[in-house]
Amino acid sequence: MKTQTLNVGLVGYGMAGRTFHAPLIQAAPGLELTTVVSRDAERVRADLPDVEVLSRAPALFARPDIDLVVIATPNDTHFPLAKAALGAGKHVVVDKPFSITLSEARLLKSLADEGERLLSVFHNRRWDSDFLTLEALLQAGTLGRVVALESRFDRFRPEVTDRWREHHRPGGGIWYDLGPHLLDQARALFGMPKAILLELATSREGAEVDDDFLALLEYEGLRVTLQASSLVAAPTPRFAVHGTRGSYVKYGLDPQEAWLKAGRTPAPGWGEDPLPGCLTLRDGGEPELVSREHAGLPGDYPVYYAGIAEALLHGTPPPVSVDEALEVMTLLEAGLDSYRQGRWMKLKESNGLRKRLHAH
Incomplete structure (x- = not known):
């Protein structure tokens, strides 16, 4: 592209669009948020007075001046909106999950390939502080050969609210x-598992849908446990990882979401987590274990849209590829099949543990 600034249209201005996408698009060099599609024009204008507001997505897709469309709407609308945007010749970013079904996601990939359009999914938690820290520890072999990883994302939301997710x-x-989020992180660390086992629960009074899950991923010599709940009030480890040389345990969520909700924008010091993790290792080969704080790496959500701009302007690979997003959809769908059938679901293709994460 000749232009050095790409015009972006955002579809949806709920929690995802307002909290994550709008501020991160505005922070990205090479991108300009010019248009938002929302039924609540006053809310958009209060936050973004210089941005045009449209009431319907087709009007945005018909605009020749829009280069990139970002879809931040309820999950069951991702497929028809992304399909229409790609059909109109737009590059597209979709909030996670990619779609509702793997078949829909594969069709979107085909449309993007045929039209030579960029298509990416906003898997932002690859740039959480604790995840980047864990990734670096595994790449360095600090924990030795990893044998168990527990990844939890717990909340205490006992009241069922009137939101589409509920x-x-x-x-x-x-x-x-x-x-x-949790599947993409596991996949990024270890590749695709051999099989998945999922248990869902509906625990809260008046809940219509699952509000608790436990998923096990099978790898060679490694057990990965993923959990999330809406009824956990006490602190639980965000990550607990154990290997042949020691353990890494981290409490507390990456701060970037809370900062964005509070209206903060990326600035120097962005993404630094005030809660360090804990490394427990043998000290210098001695038999005694030593525990110490491990501050880790800063989180970096802004890198996603900076990477999208680089991909469109300079042809670099996007920060999240369509094939990576398809792997997450494969796991989401296989998990549901596991739950419905009450058994482990084997995955047809598995690349096992990534060798780069083995200790040398």
Whole structure:
């Protein structure tokens, strides 16, 4: 592309669009948020007075001046909106999950390939502080050969609110809300598992959809446990990872979401987590174990849209590829099959543990 600034249209201005996408798009060099599609024009204008507001997505897709469309709407609308945007010749970013079904996601990939358009999914938690820290520890072999990873994303939300995620509709529930985050992180660390086992629960009074899940991923010599719940009030480890040389345990969530909700924008010091993790290792080969704080790496959500701009302007690979997003959809769908059938679901293709994460 000749232009050095790409015009972006955002579809949806709910929690995802307002909290994550709008501020991160605005922070990205080479991108300009010019248009938002929302039924609540006053809310958009209060936050973004210089941005045009449209009431319907087709009007945005018909605009020749829009280069990139970002879809931050309820999960069951991702497929028809992304399909229409790609059909109009737009590059597209979709909030996670990619779609409701793997077949829909594969069709979107085909449309993007045929039209030579960029298509990416916003798997932002690859740039959480604790995840980047864990990734670096594994790459360095600090924990030795990893034998167990527990990844939890717990909340205490005992009241069921009137949100689309809480209603019985395709893409509702906690598995489609938090499952994509935890699955993508596991996949990024270790590749695709051999099999998945999922248990879903509906625990809160008046809940219509799943609000608790436990997923096990089978790898060679490694057990990965993924959990999320809406009824956990006490602190639980975000990560607990154990290997032949020691353990890494981290409490507390990456701070970037809370900062964005509070209206903060990326600035120097962005992403630094005030809660360090804990490394427990043998000290210098001695038999005694020593525990110490491990501050880790800063989180970096802004890198996603900076990477999208680089991909469109300079042809670099996007920060999240379509094939990576398809792997997450494969796991989401296989998990549901596991739950419905009450058994482990084997995955047809598995690349096992990534060798780069083995201790040398």
